[in-house]
Amino acid sequence: MNNLKAMAKQLGLKRVFFKGFSTQPEIFYASASVVCLVSSTEGWPMTLIEAQANRCVTIAFDCSAGVREILSPSWQ
Numbered sequence: 001m002n003n004l005k006a007m008a009k010q011l012g013l014k015r016v017f018f019k020g021f022s023t024q025p026e027i028f029y030a031s032a033s034v035v036c037l038v039s040s041t042e043g044w045p046m047t048l049i050e051a052q053a054n055r056c057v058t059i060a061f062d063c064s065a066g067v068r069e070i071l072s073p074s075w076q
Contacts, residue, residue: 001018001020004018005018025047025050026050026054029050029051029054029056030054032051032054032056033056033057034056034057034058034059035047035048035051035056035057035058035059036058036059036060037058037059037060037061037067038060038061039060039061039063040061040063041063041064042060042063042064042066042067043064043066044066044070045060045066045067045070048060048067048070048071049070052070058070058071
């Protein structure tokens with residue numbers, strides 16, 4: 001996380017925040033418009049489902065069947 005914080009600072013990214021673990025993610029979803037899952041490997045990422053349930057746009061790498069199914073336009 002220290003490397004990512006340093007990179008964000010070096011790039012002048014003023015609206016990137018690193019909050020760490022939380023037992024109440026809905027607080028963060030409430031103020032977010034977009035949630036980006038930047039993992040290159042995932043199984044069934046609950047983060048994407050939680051973000052969509054909180055009306056956030058979700059973006060992720062096409063790295064697993066789980067991500068594909070959650071973000072598929074036909075997913076119901």
